[in-house]
Amino acid sequence: MRIRLLGGLEVTSAEGQPVRFATRKSALLFAALVLAGRRGHTRERLCEGFWPGRGDAQSRNSLRQALADIRRWFPAAGNAAISIDGDQETVALTAGPDEADIWLFERKLAESGTADLACAAELYRGDVLAGEAIPDGLDEWFRPYQTGYRQKALQLVERLSLALPETGSADEAACERLAERLLAADPAAEPAHRALMRIHAARGHENAALRQFETCRALLKKHLGVEPEAQTQSLATTVQTRGGNRLTASTHDTAQPTQAIAASARPHDQPSVAVMAFDNLGGTNDEYFADGVVEEITAALSRIRNFFVIARQSAFTYKGRFADVREVGRELGVNYVVEGTVRRGGDRLRISVQLVDADTRSQLWSERYEGATEDVFEFQDRIAAQVAGAIHPAIRGAEIELARRKPPTSLRAYDFVMRAYPNIWGRRKDTNNLAIELLKKAIAVDPAYGRAHALLAWCHASNAVFLWAESPESELEKARAAVEAAGSIGDDPTALTAAGSALSMGGDQERAASFIEKALALDPNNAWAWARHGWIAIYKGEEARAPERFQRAMALSPMDPFAFAVRLGMGYALAKTGSLSQAVAIAREVIAAHPDIITSYRYLAAWSAMGGDLETARWAAQKLMAGQPSFTIERFRSLPIFRNTPEWANKVVEGLKLAGLPER
Known part of the structure; x- marks a missing residue:
């Protein structure tokens, strides 16, 4: 690699000597051609950008002189690794794919392996042409490139920190160095703060992760006058709960921790x-x-x-x-x-x-x-x-x-429900169907067993919403029937939560909310109920209320195997409020931890496409179709969960179309 633009401008000749162009304009023209790649630039645009107001003849002459300066270092030859090509209209730089750091950076970003991402992280030494003196007027030429590559680096540090397989690896070190470089350039870069928080937490240093959060919060307040994003707060909540520690006020900033963190933590005097x-x-x-x-x-x-x-x-x-x-x-x-x-x-x-x-x-x-x-x-x-x-x-x-709760009348029916219980958590079609068979056996033994009916309703609703069944509407009808058959379950928070969840997935958000709220009145520590309360807020179009409920669920069950649904719910709420990049990061996080959970790819495909990242969207769409070949946009759009938010549903549909998923 002989051309470096990330972090400054360094060019090496074929003989291995540092290239020193005759003028600053020649060096910047060379950089502009590298950034343009094989498509190049028109001579007219180069003249207007680099020599504005000089007249056509004079600016073209200046362009010829600058190109001659570049060709002096890279003369055209049949086997030249780097050369300047052009005709009367356009000028382009021709070089091998590994000659420029930004080209290699782009190629590694397109890969999915952590080693490739770590390589990209090492390539990003700073902004495009960082430290170079750029004359007035030309700064507008290069600013979009600087902004664009910085944004790619921020997305990279988030993506890599979520994908790191183990602590102490070279990939982790590369991620840490990238985060530190990004923060040196912009102390308020939240994705870099989050990456360091994840790295500290993975090493078992929860206190260091929480200190990083406090640093982030203080810098955001100082430079931007804002609180950390919901995703940063959610990460801090997870680390805080895992470590059993308390966020304390910084000695330099006596403000209290953000409300989202405090809302999910238990009081000090609560057993x-x-x-x-x-x-x-x-x-x-x-x-x-x-x-x-x-x-x-x-x-x-x-x-x-x-x-x-x-x-x-x-x-x-x-x-x-x-x-x-x-x-x-x-x-x-x-x-x-x-x-x-x-x-x-x-x-x-x-x-x-x-x-x-x-x-x-x-x-x-x-x-x-x-x-x-x-x-x-x-x-x-x-x-x-x-x-x-x-x-x-x-x-x-x-x-x-x-x-106390009224026990079931039959111990044998209770046995069947307990056998079903581990299989009801919405991860796989086969385990969900096993739960259905066990719950039916419980009901056959004790037809009045309300919890068995309520859990059966949840399983049928899961079959519908995860599109595991050929006829989702038929499954939702079975779910509604099971809720009605449950009868009086007013003293059982688990049954109330299961029935409310089934009703919510069937589109009846008001009745679902009444079930969930009653469950929480009986059992304020019910993590499942808090999570479903968050999803109901999303389905009702009240997504601003959802994050606090999801954070409460995560605090109550920080290591829950069903936590993926809570994390996706947090992402869903962020997506609906316009924070698509944060939502995408959460979807990636879930996929990295649970690549077998197919529904995650739906969300990643939609949210990435809605945010303009079609490459990621199409990758997610391919993964979705590989795991669920029967998926169609029409089947997904017909689910009752979209009943109260038609405008949002239409946006999701457009995103899924852009991702390349089949409509019918």
Whole structure:
């Protein structure tokens, strides 16, 4: 590579000598030809841009002299690697594809591998012609290139930081260096701040990541008078929750953390607890039963006022591996951890439970429960009450009583629901259909089991919205029927959330909201309900309300396997409010973590196309069609989720068309 424009102007001759053009105009003309590439420029435009007001004859003569100066260093020859070609109308630079840094930079950007992106990061040493003295008038010629490549570098640092496979790699170092270069040029460059936050967090340095956020916030306030973007705040929330730390005011800036961060964090005096997966000491076929015990204890604790209870889905990410309680407390941001064992043999049941202080590792309380298998529901309620009382003695008996839920009439039906539960989270068609079959078996045993009907409604609605079914409308009809069959579920937040979610995906946002709000009134720690509350806001056209709800869900379940839906919801809200580049970054983040979740490619295709990035949009469209060959824009547009926002739906449709997806 003999031509560098990123970070300054450096040119090397065929003999390896630094090129020194006779005049500044010659050097800048050479740079303009490099930027134009093979298409070149017309002589008329070059004359008007570089020698304005001189008259046609004089400006053309000046152009000939400058081109002669360039050709002195790069004479035309049959095997010349770099040469100037032209005719009476146009002038262009001819060179190999690796001779100029910006050409190689563009080519590496078009690749998807982290090594290619890291190479592009190393190539970007600064703005186009940074440090070069550009005369008045010509700055307008080069400014669009400077702005354009800086924007590409900002997109690159975001994209690379989201795609880094591991810490300590050369790719990570390249990303870090690029972020630092971008911040040296523009201290308020948020994508660079976010990249450093991700790198710090990946290294396990949550405090450093949060300090980077505080630095970003202070610089934005100083230079632009604004708060960080929603995406930056969301990232800080995730890091904050993972580290169990608190954002503190900077010594140079006593302003409080942004409201979006504070809204999702629990108060300092609020007891916080995570119920870990209990060890199953029975047969392997009882694994789901042990998990069900934990599910019900978690649900009961969640419904007690002034408790902050981490969702089961996040707590279960530690299942099957040793995890020190102090590590769990730090990563989930909790004071207390509940551990236990379950053994079921025939019609007998034994549950052992202990409550541990996550910071000191000391055991605060333990108990063992033995009895008939049918006593499981009583045991679950007693465990929740005793855990709550041990953590917070001031908890009133009335609150414990309110946390109790009427158990199902059949333990066998309950078994089927617990078997279905891990399969209902909207990631794959086959697991969703397995859940449907198990829930139908539960209903066959106990036709009045409201939770089974409500979860069945959710599964049918998922079949529709994820376009897993040939007839989405038929699936939505089944979902509506299941909600009606659920009957009285007013004391079960999980059932209310499932039914409300199904109604929302079926287009009935008002009724859905009433179900979700009732679920949250019963269980303010229900992460799933908070997430669906966010989606309802989007579907109702009230996207400004969605981010706070999604952040609350992420705080309650920071390691949730279903977190991809929350992140996509955050991206959706940003896209609808015009922040398409941030929405695209979130979609990329989800795809990097979960490339098998096909629905992510829909959003990436639409949002990228709407933002003018057709290359990314078409790549996402290809991925979507590879994973879901039956996808058509018409089927997607017909979903009831667009019922309240037709103008937005039309924009999405146009984006999907630009991405190249089939209309019918």
